[in-house]
Amino acid sequence: xxxxxxxVAAAGAGGASIGxxxxxxxxxxGGGAEILVDRVRKLLHCYGKATADEWLDVMRHAHRxxxxxxxxxxxxxxxxxxxxxxHLLRLRALQDETGGFTAFITWSYQPRSHRARRxxxxxxxxxxxxxxxxxxxxxxxTTCRRRG
Numbered sequence: 001x002x003x004x005x006x007x008v009a010a011a012g013a014g015g016a017s018i019g020x021x022x023x024x025x026x027x028x029x030g031g032g033a034e035i036l037v038d039r040v041r042k043l044l045h046c047y048g049k050a051t052a053d054e055w056l057d058v059m060r061h062a063h064r065x066x067x068x069x070x071x072x073x074x075x076x077x078x079x080x081x082x083x084x085x086x087h088l089l090r091l092r093a094l095q096d097e098t099g100g101f102t103a104f105i106t107w108s109y110q111p112r113s114h115r116a117r118r119x120x121x122x123x124x125x126x127x128x129x130x131x132x133x134x135x136x137x138x139x140x141x142t143t144c145r146r147r148g
Contacts, residue, residue, distance in 0.1 A: 017065035028062050030070040030101070036090045037083040044077060056094055063100025071101050076109040 036052040071091050095101050
């Protein structure tokens with residue numbers, strides 16, 4: 001949705017949402033959020049992805065147009081506990097405003113998957129080896145915590 005909205009910039013995110021609904025779309029996956037803090041997004045090299053504010057604005061327009069979305073959080077890279085909390089608070093504020101999120105999914109950064117893609121020559125991952133930290137995330141709750 002974010003990339004599509006950029007492609008149809010003349011229509012903007014709201015116009016793109018209306019066009020997609022007319023074509024039969026009724027929900028949008030909320031991937032691409034990573035951590036909704038631009039310091040982290042910059043360190044993760046999220047080039048070509050929306051800024052935190054852009055991501056939230058696309059979700060806001062989708063919700064206002066009647067689409068339901070999900071929201072994600074990837075933890076275990078370079079973010080601080082405070083930045084994880086900021087991510088959650090920004091999502092909560094948008095949910096309070098629009099009521100449009102149907103699910104929240106946390107997931108932990110998977111360094112082995114990152115290495116495998118690099119070895120196969122797949123598109124470069126968003127995180128460098130230097131920025132990895134050991135972390136665990138529970139996919140059944142919003143709690144993330146660093147280990148050791």
